[in-house]
Structure formats: C-alpha cells, structure tokens
Amino acid sequence: MAMTRAPLLLALLGVAALAGGANAAGRKMVGVYELSKGDFSIKVTNWGATLTSVVLPDSKGESRAPAPFLSCSLLLPSKDPWRACNGTAYFGALVGRVANRVANARFVLDGKAYHLYANDGKNALHGGKRGFSKVIWTVKEYVSGGDCPYITLYYHSFDGEEGFPGALDVYVTYRLSSPYELSIHMNATALDKATPVNLVNHAYWNLAGQGRGDILGDTVQLFASRYTPVDATLIPTGAVVPVAGTPYDFRRPTAVGARIRDVYAGKPGVYGYDTNFAVDGDAGAMRRVAVVRAGGGSGRGMELWANQPGVQFYTSNFLDGVKGKGGSVYGQYAALCLETQGFPDAVNHPNFPSQIVRPGGVYRHDMLFKFSF
C-alpha cells in the first residue's frame, strides 16, 4: 500500500539568503526524501532536484554493501548548501537549463543574441552561475513506499534567468519499480519564448561502492557508433565521426582504463573521457544506451536506457580529493557518469539535433536504470 510520510530531515532556510530572485516568492523548505522498495532505496533533495543516495545490495545479497553512488557530504540544515557541495562536481544533480557547454557563453536564436554566464573559461557550463542544480525545487507529489514509490519536483524558471530566453516550467519525477529499476522523467514546457533546453541527471556511479577505489577496471559498453570530437576547450568541432579504430570505441564491453591514457581531458597532463557519444537509433524512442559492470567483487551491473540523442561519458577526470559521504574522499576516476542528453553546444551547431523548444512545446527526457547484482 502506498503511503506518504514526512521528509526524513527538514531544514527551514531563509530564502532571501539562499536563492535570490528565482525562489523569492515565498519561503521554501529544503528536505531529503527517501523512496524505498525492500532493500532498494534512493534519497532525493529538492535542493537542485538532486539524487543524494542509491542503496542496492551486491552479489552477496549484502544490503549494507557500499552504495554504488557518489554524493557530496551535504548535511542539512545548512545555510549555504552550494558551498558545502562546492557546485563544481554536480553530484547527482538535475542540471539545466542547458547542461554541458555553450561556446563563448553565447548563442543566437531567431536573430537575437543571448549572453550566458561564462563559468568554464570563456564558455558556459551546466546552466551558468546558478542553474537548476543550485535552486530550490517544489515537491509536488511524494509517495515514499509501496509498489511504485515516486517523487515529483517542480521548478519555474523565469524569463532571462541565467541569460536564457522565456519562462519555463520544469518537472522531474524519480520513480522506483521492480526489480531494481530507477526511472527519471524530466519535462519542460516553454511558456512564452523559444529557448534551448538540455536537462541531465549528473549521477556519479561506482558500482563497486563509493569510496572503494576507481572505475578503471569497470567494463563499459556504449551503444554508440559515433561521437562528437571537441576542441581544446571541450567545445564540439561540429563533426560527428565514427568511433571505429579510436579509444572511443565501446561498442563491445571494454575496461574503462584500457585506453584512457590516449584521451586528452582538456588540461595538460589530465587524461580521461568527457565525451558526447551519438546513441545509435532514433532519439525520441527509449533505447539501450550503456551497460556497465563493476570491476571488483561486488558483481553489480547497470543498464541505462534513454530517449536522448547523446550520452556524455565522463570519468571524473577532475575530481580531486572532494569530501564525500561517510568520510570518503573522491579522487580522479572515483566514478563514472553517463549523462544522457542533447549534443553539447547544439544551439551553436545547426547540424546537431535541435534542442530548441518553442512556446507551448514540451521537452521530454526519460532515463531508465536497471540494476543487477
């Protein structure tokens, strides 16, 4: 039987200090909400619509096995959660209005130029200074248990927020279903102007367990025959090229670390994947994107399905001693991210699938994680 219950932990936060314009309409609470189904559970906070925990057994059926998921050590109540989490890793967050990079923090739409906040050199990254991952969302529905526990969060983004055109209504629903499936549904409706939209969930996975070494021994399979090469500032050149014969060929299950030293990560001496792959098949339909198997003894596996044109495969190249849950410290390659998405900088590349949503139009993004152990 479905039941609702109060958030695990609630903190009253003064909105004026916290969120500036976007949430100034009223006082909002930041809480952590648990969804559980037997020995499978997640936690979500309405701070950035962020997934903060995934608990899953391992092959020994050990339900207290280390979580397959990295999270910052955000403890509520906190007067300044964005500082505690530093905001640069985006652990588990819902990133928008436009995730990934926009070249020169600028684009032209319908003849008008728009300027974004440049927070990655001269480029804009992950929605700007205070994107969707750093605002308070409203909990619309919450069912913590039963057959199909879920939570729906809502955010109203105003016209001009972080430089983007037009008001946008955004929803995200996290849902557990059997056996060991987590789905994430995101949608966004443009209310008055055309705008680019590209939402991602930025979960960091280490299936062997957070804090248990790196993911270089995990095997990854990507259902992607092409990828989008980037320039030295990680902006796509505009080409979409075959993975065949490159270190980007993951069409067969391959160890993450097998060729990682051949992949320049955007800074001298730093190697690793931070790459958008073009997922095979028709975007708009749910299709298999990736299969991951833990390298250690946990026996855990994860299959990801989604309806997006691309997937960003990121190997935590820039994690550098970030403090995580339970005293863990996350270093380089501590986790991998599989962010299904529109192609990075699509708004500046007419040959990429369009991410523009017109007034009254709806953007829809579905992800489905199937875990095994």
Ligand SMILES: *[C@@H]1O[C@H](CO)[C@@H](O)[C@H](O)[C@H]1NC(C)=O
């Ligand atoms: C967006 O998602 C919410 C929550 O799942 C749902 O209630 C709403 O109908 C969706 N909107 C559209 C336009 O599909």
Ligand SMILES: *[C@@H]1O[C@H](CO)[C@@H](O)[C@H](O)[C@H]1NC(C)=O
């Ligand atoms: C955030 O950055 C500060 C200053 O660099 C550092 O002291 C702190 O440990 C960082 N927090 C996390 C969660 O990494």
